[in-house]
Amino acid sequence: MMTAFIVEDEPLARQELAFLLENSREVEVVGEGSTLTKSYEAIRNAAPDVVFLDIELAEGTGLHLAEKLQELPKAPSFVFATAYDEYALQAFELHATDYLLKPFDEQRINQCIEKLQRMIPSAMGSKSQIKKLPIMENERISLLDIRTILYITTQGGKTQIKTLQKLFHLNEPLASVEKKLTNSSSFMRIHRSYIVHLEHVTALEPWFNSTYNLVMEDGSKVPVSRTYVKEVKERFGL
The missing domain is CATH 3.40.50.2300 (Response regulator)
Incomplete structure:
Protein backbone atom coordinates (compact mmCIF):
# COMPACT_ATOMS: atom_id res chain seq x y z
CA MET A 1 0.00 0.00 0.00
CA LYS A 127 1.76 -8.86 -2.35
CA SER A 128 5.14 -7.43 -3.25
CA GLN A 129 6.09 -6.73 0.35
CA ILE A 130 7.66 -9.54 2.30
CA LYS A 131 5.98 -10.23 5.67
CA LYS A 132 7.57 -13.58 6.45
CA LEU A 133 11.23 -14.49 6.19
CA PRO A 134 12.07 -18.16 5.55
CA ILE A 135 14.46 -19.57 8.17
CA MET A 136 16.01 -23.04 7.84
CA GLU A 137 16.19 -24.79 11.22
CA ASN A 138 16.13 -28.44 12.25
CA GLU A 139 15.86 -29.54 8.64
CA ARG A 140 12.65 -27.61 8.10
CA ILE A 141 11.80 -24.12 6.83
CA SER A 142 10.15 -21.84 9.38
CA LEU A 143 8.52 -18.58 8.35
CA LEU A 144 9.62 -15.78 10.67
CA ASP A 145 7.36 -12.73 11.03
CA ILE A 146 9.67 -9.83 10.13
CA ARG A 147 7.92 -7.58 12.67
CA THR A 148 9.56 -9.59 15.46
CA ILE A 149 13.11 -9.03 14.20
CA LEU A 150 15.28 -6.66 16.27
CA TYR A 151 18.37 -6.78 14.10
CA ILE A 152 20.33 -8.93 11.68
CA THR A 153 24.09 -9.26 11.93
CA THR A 154 27.02 -11.24 10.63
CA GLN A 155 29.51 -12.61 13.14
CA GLY A 156 32.48 -14.76 12.16
CA GLY A 157 31.12 -15.12 8.66
CA LYS A 158 27.74 -16.40 9.94
CA THR A 159 24.48 -14.48 9.65
CA GLN A 160 22.34 -14.18 12.79
CA ILE A 161 18.80 -12.85 13.28
CA LYS A 162 17.92 -11.59 16.75
CA THR A 163 14.32 -11.38 17.91
CA LEU A 164 13.02 -10.67 21.41
CA GLN A 165 12.61 -14.41 21.99
CA LYS A 166 15.36 -16.13 20.05
CA LEU A 167 18.62 -15.99 18.09
CA PHE A 168 18.49 -17.62 14.64
CA HIS A 169 21.52 -18.78 12.66
CA LEU A 170 21.43 -18.68 8.85
CA ASN A 171 23.60 -20.21 6.16
CA GLU A 172 23.18 -17.27 3.77
CA PRO A 173 25.14 -13.99 3.66
CA LEU A 174 23.84 -10.77 5.19
CA ALA A 175 23.55 -9.14 1.76
CA SER A 176 21.18 -11.90 0.64
CA VAL A 177 18.88 -11.35 3.62
CA GLU A 178 19.01 -7.58 3.06
CA LYS A 179 17.85 -8.06 -0.53
CA LYS A 180 14.79 -10.00 0.67
CA LEU A 181 13.86 -7.06 2.93
CA THR A 182 14.21 -4.40 0.21
CA ASN A 183 10.47 -3.67 0.10
CA SER A 184 10.22 -3.10 3.84
CA SER A 185 11.08 0.49 4.79
CA SER A 186 11.33 -0.52 8.47
CA PHE A 187 14.75 -2.10 7.97
CA MET A 188 17.97 -0.14 7.50
CA ARG A 189 21.63 -1.03 7.21
CA ILE A 190 23.58 0.95 9.83
CA HIS A 191 26.92 -0.87 9.68
CA ARG A 192 28.63 -3.28 7.31
CA SER A 193 27.71 -6.02 9.80
CA TYR A 194 24.28 -4.86 11.00
CA ILE A 195 20.76 -4.25 9.71
CA VAL A 196 18.21 -3.01 12.24
CA HIS A 197 14.44 -2.89 12.49
CA LEU A 198 13.89 0.82 13.17
CA GLU A 199 10.59 0.30 14.98
CA HIS A 200 12.43 -1.58 17.76
CA VAL A 201 14.99 1.19 18.43
CA THR A 202 14.38 2.85 21.80
CA ALA A 203 17.33 5.28 21.99
CA LEU A 204 20.41 6.65 20.24
CA GLU A 205 23.48 6.62 22.47
CA PRO A 206 26.55 8.73 21.51
CA TRP A 207 29.72 6.70 21.06
CA PHE A 208 33.32 7.55 20.17
CA ASN A 209 34.43 9.42 17.00
CA SER A 210 30.98 10.96 16.43
CA THR A 211 29.30 7.57 16.05
CA TYR A 212 26.30 6.12 17.87
CA ASN A 213 24.94 2.94 19.37
CA LEU A 214 21.27 2.13 18.84
CA VAL A 215 19.61 0.77 21.96
CA MET A 216 17.07 -1.93 21.10
CA GLU A 217 13.95 -3.04 22.97
CA ASP A 218 15.76 -5.92 24.64
CA GLY A 219 18.49 -3.58 25.92
CA SER A 220 21.11 -4.71 23.41
CA LYS A 221 23.24 -2.08 21.69
CA VAL A 222 23.96 -2.04 17.97
CA PRO A 223 26.77 0.12 16.52
CA VAL A 224 26.22 2.73 13.82
CA SER A 225 29.31 3.19 11.66
CA ARG A 226 30.38 6.68 10.62
CA THR A 227 29.30 5.93 7.04
CA TYR A 228 25.66 5.63 8.12
CA VAL A 229 25.43 8.25 10.91
CA LYS A 230 23.96 11.00 8.73
CA GLU A 231 21.30 8.76 7.23
CA VAL A 232 20.34 7.33 10.62
CA LYS A 233 19.93 10.80 12.12
CA GLU A 234 17.83 11.88 9.18
CA ARG A 235 15.53 8.86 9.53
CA PHE A 236 14.89 9.85 13.14
CA GLY A 237 14.49 13.54 12.29
CA LEU A 238 17.65 14.63 14.11
Whole structure:
Protein backbone atom coordinates (compact mmCIF):
# COMPACT_ATOMS: atom_id res chain seq x y z
CA MET A 1 0.00 0.00 0.00
CA MET A 2 1.20 3.50 -0.82
CA THR A 3 1.74 5.97 2.03
CA ALA A 4 0.83 9.64 1.63
CA PHE A 5 1.17 12.95 3.47
CA ILE A 6 -1.19 15.90 2.81
CA VAL A 7 -0.14 19.56 3.09
CA GLU A 8 -3.26 21.74 2.96
CA ASP A 9 -4.26 24.71 5.12
CA GLU A 10 -8.01 24.40 4.47
CA PRO A 11 -9.38 21.77 6.88
CA LEU A 12 -12.36 20.78 4.70
CA ALA A 13 -10.22 20.36 1.58
CA ARG A 14 -7.66 18.35 3.59
CA GLN A 15 -10.40 16.12 4.98
CA GLU A 16 -11.96 15.57 1.55
CA LEU A 17 -8.65 14.65 -0.09
CA ALA A 18 -7.76 12.25 2.74
CA PHE A 19 -11.15 10.56 2.41
CA LEU A 20 -10.85 10.11 -1.36
CA LEU A 21 -7.31 8.74 -1.09
CA GLU A 22 -8.10 6.22 1.63
CA ASN A 23 -11.42 5.31 0.00
CA SER A 24 -9.41 3.92 -2.90
CA ARG A 25 -7.97 1.29 -0.49
CA GLU A 26 -4.63 1.78 -2.21
CA VAL A 27 -3.37 4.69 -0.08
CA GLU A 28 -2.72 5.13 3.63
CA VAL A 29 -2.58 8.77 4.78
CA VAL A 30 0.22 8.77 7.37
CA GLY A 31 0.17 12.48 8.17
CA GLU A 32 -1.36 15.88 7.52
CA GLY A 33 -0.05 19.43 7.87
CA SER A 34 -1.15 23.00 7.31
CA THR A 35 2.14 24.92 7.55
CA LEU A 36 5.39 24.61 5.61
CA THR A 37 7.85 24.30 8.50
CA LYS A 38 5.93 21.75 10.57
CA SER A 39 4.96 19.78 7.47
CA TYR A 40 8.55 19.51 6.30
CA GLU A 41 9.71 18.09 9.65
CA ALA A 42 6.74 15.71 9.80
CA ILE A 43 7.42 14.49 6.26
CA ARG A 44 11.08 13.83 7.13
CA ASN A 45 9.97 11.68 10.04
CA ALA A 46 7.10 9.88 8.30
CA ALA A 47 9.02 9.23 5.04
CA PRO A 48 5.85 8.82 2.91
CA ASP A 49 5.88 7.56 -0.66
CA VAL A 50 4.08 10.68 -1.91
CA VAL A 51 3.18 14.17 -0.68
CA PHE A 52 0.02 15.94 -1.84
CA LEU A 53 0.75 19.68 -1.79
CA ASP A 54 -1.47 22.72 -1.96
CA ILE A 55 0.26 25.67 -3.61
CA GLU A 56 -1.25 28.75 -1.97
CA LEU A 57 -0.55 28.30 1.75
CA ALA A 58 -0.91 30.85 4.53
CA GLU A 59 2.83 31.15 5.21
CA GLY A 60 4.22 30.55 1.72
CA THR A 61 4.03 28.35 -1.35
CA GLY A 62 3.95 24.60 -1.80
CA LEU A 63 6.38 25.04 -4.68
CA HIS A 64 9.09 26.01 -2.20
CA LEU A 65 8.33 22.98 -0.03
CA ALA A 66 8.57 20.72 -3.09
CA GLU A 67 12.06 22.05 -3.78
CA LYS A 68 13.13 21.25 -0.20
CA LEU A 69 11.63 17.77 -0.35
CA GLN A 70 13.74 16.95 -3.39
CA GLU A 71 16.86 17.47 -1.27
CA LEU A 72 15.95 14.66 1.15
CA PRO A 73 18.04 11.45 0.87
CA LYS A 74 14.87 9.50 0.08
CA ALA A 75 12.76 12.18 -1.55
CA PRO A 76 9.05 11.37 -1.88
CA SER A 77 7.09 11.78 -5.07
CA PHE A 78 4.73 14.74 -4.94
CA VAL A 79 1.44 15.82 -6.43
CA PHE A 80 0.09 19.36 -6.40
CA ALA A 81 -3.56 19.64 -5.35
CA THR A 82 -4.73 23.21 -5.80
CA ALA A 83 -7.49 25.54 -6.98
CA TYR A 84 -5.09 27.37 -9.32
CA ASP A 85 -4.16 26.10 -12.78
CA GLU A 86 -1.57 28.78 -13.56
CA TYR A 87 1.17 26.99 -11.60
CA ALA A 88 1.05 23.80 -13.66
CA LEU A 89 4.16 24.59 -15.72
CA GLN A 90 6.22 25.36 -12.59
CA ALA A 91 4.92 22.20 -10.96
CA PHE A 92 6.06 19.93 -13.77
CA GLU A 93 9.38 21.74 -14.01
CA LEU A 94 9.84 20.52 -10.42
CA HIS A 95 9.08 16.99 -11.66
CA ALA A 96 5.66 16.72 -10.01
CA THR A 97 3.96 13.41 -10.72
CA ASP A 98 0.55 15.00 -11.20
CA TYR A 99 -1.45 18.21 -10.83
CA LEU A 100 -4.95 18.00 -9.33
CA LEU A 101 -7.47 20.82 -9.43
CA LYS A 102 -10.09 21.55 -6.81
CA PRO A 103 -12.87 20.62 -6.34
CA PHE A 104 -11.51 17.09 -6.20
CA ASP A 105 -13.07 14.43 -8.39
CA GLU A 106 -12.95 10.79 -7.29
CA GLN A 107 -12.27 9.47 -10.79
CA ARG A 108 -9.43 11.94 -11.27
CA ILE A 109 -7.96 11.00 -7.86
CA ASN A 110 -8.02 7.32 -8.84
CA GLN A 111 -6.24 8.12 -12.12
CA CYS A 112 -3.55 9.90 -10.10
CA ILE A 113 -3.17 6.91 -7.77
CA GLU A 114 -2.75 4.56 -10.75
CA LYS A 115 -0.07 6.84 -12.15
CA LEU A 116 1.76 6.87 -8.81
CA GLN A 117 1.57 3.09 -8.53
CA ARG A 118 3.38 2.72 -11.84
CA MET A 119 6.16 4.98 -10.59
CA ILE A 120 6.59 3.86 -6.97
CA PRO A 121 7.73 0.23 -6.52
CA SER A 122 6.56 0.07 -2.89
CA ALA A 123 3.06 1.12 -3.99
CA MET A 124 2.39 -2.08 -5.95
CA GLY A 125 0.45 -3.61 -3.11
CA SER A 126 1.07 -5.83 -0.11
CA LYS A 127 1.76 -8.86 -2.35
CA SER A 128 5.14 -7.43 -3.25
CA GLN A 129 6.09 -6.73 0.35
CA ILE A 130 7.66 -9.54 2.30
CA LYS A 131 5.98 -10.23 5.67
CA LYS A 132 7.57 -13.58 6.45
CA LEU A 133 11.23 -14.49 6.19
CA PRO A 134 12.07 -18.16 5.55
CA ILE A 135 14.46 -19.57 8.17
CA MET A 136 16.01 -23.04 7.84
CA GLU A 137 16.19 -24.79 11.22
CA ASN A 138 16.13 -28.44 12.25
CA GLU A 139 15.86 -29.54 8.64
CA ARG A 140 12.65 -27.61 8.10
CA ILE A 141 11.80 -24.12 6.83
CA SER A 142 10.15 -21.84 9.38
CA LEU A 143 8.52 -18.58 8.35
CA LEU A 144 9.62 -15.78 10.67
CA ASP A 145 7.36 -12.73 11.03
CA ILE A 146 9.67 -9.83 10.13
CA ARG A 147 7.92 -7.58 12.67
CA THR A 148 9.56 -9.59 15.46
CA ILE A 149 13.11 -9.03 14.20
CA LEU A 150 15.28 -6.66 16.27
CA TYR A 151 18.37 -6.78 14.10
CA ILE A 152 20.33 -8.93 11.68
CA THR A 153 24.09 -9.26 11.93
CA THR A 154 27.02 -11.24 10.63
CA GLN A 155 29.51 -12.61 13.14
CA GLY A 156 32.48 -14.76 12.16
CA GLY A 157 31.12 -15.12 8.66
CA LYS A 158 27.74 -16.40 9.94
CA THR A 159 24.48 -14.48 9.65
CA GLN A 160 22.34 -14.18 12.79
CA ILE A 161 18.80 -12.85 13.28
CA LYS A 162 17.92 -11.59 16.75
CA THR A 163 14.32 -11.38 17.91
CA LEU A 164 13.02 -10.67 21.41
CA GLN A 165 12.61 -14.41 21.99
CA LYS A 166 15.36 -16.13 20.05
CA LEU A 167 18.62 -15.99 18.09
CA PHE A 168 18.49 -17.62 14.64
CA HIS A 169 21.52 -18.78 12.66
CA LEU A 170 21.43 -18.68 8.85
CA ASN A 171 23.60 -20.21 6.16
CA GLU A 172 23.18 -17.27 3.77
CA PRO A 173 25.14 -13.99 3.66
CA LEU A 174 23.84 -10.77 5.19
CA ALA A 175 23.55 -9.14 1.76
CA SER A 176 21.18 -11.90 0.64
CA VAL A 177 18.88 -11.35 3.62
CA GLU A 178 19.01 -7.58 3.06
CA LYS A 179 17.85 -8.06 -0.53
CA LYS A 180 14.79 -10.00 0.67
CA LEU A 181 13.86 -7.06 2.93
CA THR A 182 14.21 -4.40 0.21
CA ASN A 183 10.47 -3.67 0.10
CA SER A 184 10.22 -3.10 3.84
CA SER A 185 11.08 0.49 4.79
CA SER A 186 11.33 -0.52 8.47
CA PHE A 187 14.75 -2.10 7.97
CA MET A 188 17.97 -0.14 7.50
CA ARG A 189 21.63 -1.03 7.21
CA ILE A 190 23.58 0.95 9.83
CA HIS A 191 26.92 -0.87 9.68
CA ARG A 192 28.63 -3.28 7.31
CA SER A 193 27.71 -6.02 9.80
CA TYR A 194 24.28 -4.86 11.00
CA ILE A 195 20.76 -4.25 9.71
CA VAL A 196 18.21 -3.01 12.24
CA HIS A 197 14.44 -2.89 12.49
CA LEU A 198 13.89 0.82 13.17
CA GLU A 199 10.59 0.30 14.98
CA HIS A 200 12.43 -1.58 17.76
CA VAL A 201 14.99 1.19 18.43
CA THR A 202 14.38 2.85 21.80
CA ALA A 203 17.33 5.28 21.99
CA LEU A 204 20.41 6.65 20.24
CA GLU A 205 23.48 6.62 22.47
CA PRO A 206 26.55 8.73 21.51
CA TRP A 207 29.72 6.70 21.06
CA PHE A 208 33.32 7.55 20.17
CA ASN A 209 34.43 9.42 17.00
CA SER A 210 30.98 10.96 16.43
CA THR A 211 29.30 7.57 16.05
CA TYR A 212 26.30 6.12 17.87
CA ASN A 213 24.94 2.94 19.37
CA LEU A 214 21.27 2.13 18.84
CA VAL A 215 19.61 0.77 21.96
CA MET A 216 17.07 -1.93 21.10
CA GLU A 217 13.95 -3.04 22.97
CA ASP A 218 15.76 -5.92 24.64
CA GLY A 219 18.49 -3.58 25.92
CA SER A 220 21.11 -4.71 23.41
CA LYS A 221 23.24 -2.08 21.69
CA VAL A 222 23.96 -2.04 17.97
CA PRO A 223 26.77 0.12 16.52
CA VAL A 224 26.22 2.73 13.82
CA SER A 225 29.31 3.19 11.66
CA ARG A 226 30.38 6.68 10.62
CA THR A 227 29.30 5.93 7.04
CA TYR A 228 25.66 5.63 8.12
CA VAL A 229 25.43 8.25 10.91
CA LYS A 230 23.96 11.00 8.73
CA GLU A 231 21.30 8.76 7.23
CA VAL A 232 20.34 7.33 10.62
CA LYS A 233 19.93 10.80 12.12
CA GLU A 234 17.83 11.88 9.18
CA ARG A 235 15.53 8.86 9.53
CA PHE A 236 14.89 9.85 13.14
CA GLY A 237 14.49 13.54 12.29
CA LEU A 238 17.65 14.63 14.11
